[in-house]
Amino acid sequence: MIPLLVALPLLFAFLLVLVDILVRSRRYKARLTPALYLLGSLLPWSVLLASCRDMPLDEMVGGWTRAGGIEVALDGYSFYFILGTVILFSAVSLYTIGRFRAGKEYSVILLMEAGVLGAFISRDLFNYYIYMEIASVSAFVLTALSDEKGAKKAAFRYLIFSLTASYLFIFALGIIYLKTGYLNLELVRQNAVPSKEISTAVGIAFSALLLKAGIFPLHFWLPDAHSKASTPASALLSGVVVKVSVYGMILLLYALPVTAALRRALLIVAFASIFAGIVGALSQRNAKRLLAYSTVSQLGYILLGISSGSIYGAIYYSFAHMLFKGGLFLGIGSLADAQGTKNLDELSYRGSRGATATVVLLSLALTGTAPFVGAYGKKLILAHLTGIGSFLFYTAALGTMAYAVKLNYHLAAPGRRGSIRTAVPLTLAALTLAFGLYLNPVLNPMDWLLLILALGMFLTLRKTLSGLKPFSFRPAEEFGREINMHMTIFFLFVLGMMLIQRLQ
Amino acid sequence: MIEAELAGIIIMLIGFYGLMSKRNLIKIVLSINIVSIGLVLFFVGMGYREGASAPIMPREIVADPLPAALMLTTLVVDVAITALALTIILRMRREAA
Numbered sequence: 066m067i068p069l070l071v072a073l074p075l076l077f078a079f080l081l082v083l084v085d086i087l088v089r090s091r092r093y094k095a096r097l098t099p100a101l102y103l104l105g106s107l108l109p110w111s112v113l114l115a116s117c118r119d120m121p122l123d124e125m126v127g128g129w130t131r132a133g134g135i136e137v138a139l140d141g142y143s144f145y146f147i148l149g150t151v152i153l154f155s156a157v158s159l160y161t162i163g164r165f166r167a168g169k170e171y172s173v174i175l176l177m178e179a180g181v182l183g184a185f186i187s188r189d190l191f192n193y194y195i196y197m198e199i200a201s202v203s204a205f206v207l208t209a210l211s212d213e214k215g216a217k218k219a220a221f222r223y224l225i226f227s228l229t230a231s232y233l234f235i236f237a238l239g240i241i242y243l244k245t246g247y248l249n250l251e252l253v254r255q256n257a258v259p260s261k262e263i264s265t266a267v268g269i270a271f272s273a274l275l276l277k278a279g280i281f282p283l284h285f286w287l288p289d290a291h292s293k294a295s296t297p298a299s300a301l302l303s304g305v306v307v308k309v310s311v312y313g314m315i316l317l318l319y320a321l322p323v324t325a326a327l328r329r330a331l332l333i334v335a336f337a338s339i340f341a342g343i344v345g346a347l348s349q350r351n352a353k354r355l356l357a358y359s360t361v362s363q364l365g366y367i368l369l370g371i372s373s374g375s376i377y378g379a380i381y382y383s384f385a386h387m388l389f390k391g392g393l394f395l396g397i398g399s400l401a402d403a404q405g406t407k408n409l410d411e412l413s414y415r416g417s418r419g420a421t422a423t424v425v426l427l428s429l430a431l432t433g434t435a436p437f438v439g440a441y442g443k444k445l446i447l448a449h450l451t452g453i454g455s456f457l458f459y460t461a462a463l464g465t466m467a468y469a470v471k472l473n474y475h476l477a478a479p480g481r482r483g484s485i486r487t488a489v490p491l492t493l494a495a496l497t498l499a500f501g502l503y504l505n506p507v508l509n510p511m512d513w514l515l516l517i518l519a520l521g522m523f524l525t526l527r528k529t530l531s532g533l534k535p536f537s538f539r540p541a542e543e544f545g546r547e548i549n550m551h552m553t554i555f556f557l558f559v560l561g562m563m564l565i566q567r568l569q
Numbered sequence: 570m571i572e573a574e575l576a577g578i579i580i581m582l583i584g585f586y587g588l589m590s591k592r593n594l595i596k597i598v599l600s601i602n603i604v605s606i607g608l609v610l611f612f613v614g615m616g617y618r619e620g621a622s623a624p625i626m627p628r629e630i631v632a633d634p635l636p637a638a639l640m641l642t643t644l645v646v647d648v649a650i651t652a653l654a655l656t657i658i659l660r661m662r663r664e665a666a
Binding site: 191195198202205206209214217218220221224225228229231232235236239242243543544545546548549552553556 | 581585588589590591592593594597598601604605608611612615635636639642643646649650653654656657658660661664
């Protein structure tokens, strides 16, 4: 039953390509394409609803033994990832209907859905890699399909780094297979004994997934790729694709012994990512780049959950981030498409009540304010932090609120006008509130206090902030040279993660 | 004689050297391919056993078939991504011109 979750979008992606090539009549094509697309992206709901009552579910595909087959599961670890994915893909599919020219773009989105769902259900490390790769390849294609200037370059950079990280990840899997004799998660867990080789493999695998998740020192590909892709594509890239790597980290943490030194290093990287993302977001003038830097910062929070041992905090926060960041990219993206600019000084949501409600609600969700969905994950993560950790956590919350205020401050000012459809992002905004009330129906006065503090801070520092240059790190002018430099940073990071575990 | 696993790792390192030092975008794609070839050699070497035969008609000692099967999948991914990377380079040149 569970594999159908993947098989359905995959089948309809294939049918879409067939229709695109074989059906000559333009009229039939125009009717068939949206119908197949909607079926492909909405049918996983039926599988999810039919099987969620019997959770936790565990299945060997094809009925093989555990040692010889591929295991898939739908349980506490994967359910919220899958729910968020299916919600966001349904939203995006309703949003994109009629917007693309060719059937191929629709089919790439369905392929991405199949890849992401396949990665989220798998309990086999190699199977996870294969589906992650399907999702990544679709992400490269969607980025490259955008018409914006520089999108091809962004796609190339994304492809090269993501691919290098994948090879390092498989290399690490090879070492794990060599030492334990299995790739099945449960069997690896039973057979893994702490050793030098295993800790090296874990270090390499974590570095590779950190790059694919766009965590701070390895985030260089993310702002361009996420801001230059088309509106629905950036919602999917930022909402779903980076979460696949998060799920991978959770699998690694479950199956393999992770040394205390590595956990500490990940904690430091998480805080660095949170603050670097905040600084990046505060200095941007381009609305979508601001959201992209915000993703770097928010993934820092998720990594914080993983490294501090609050796995469920990380899972709930990932789910929250899927909903609100997907919604924000759809809402602000459609605003930018309608008004023909991404510049915060010119963009404005004044003309449209729907857009105002969407962006304000989703910004509140982004800050993790209490009745919204992000609050529950943050609460779980905060419970695992002590001393300086919780102090930094509150400082980070203040910074997050500051850039959310900045976004709304600029958008509330009068600017261009243009009619937009906001039904889909507004629904996502309502869902962030609904799930927030379902998971954690309390009000936290601390959040609102911090929000007022952030508002005051932003208004006093407004002048200084607007004088800030958009923060971006370009080590070299030439594109090839820039890739070399970033590659060097990546390999040094991998080496660091391997060697840090020798220091005890 | 050098072991296949070690040779694979050395070839991967050569690929990494290319990624860190070559400016030409096509050479960067080729460097990635070198990394992948090293990886395939590493895996196939992992399944090798002294004096073993192919696991088709099982005899006493057979080589481990799983790494080879995994690499078959990885090779498919390689081909697809290399084609995509080269296409994007072509499009980038068209955009620049």
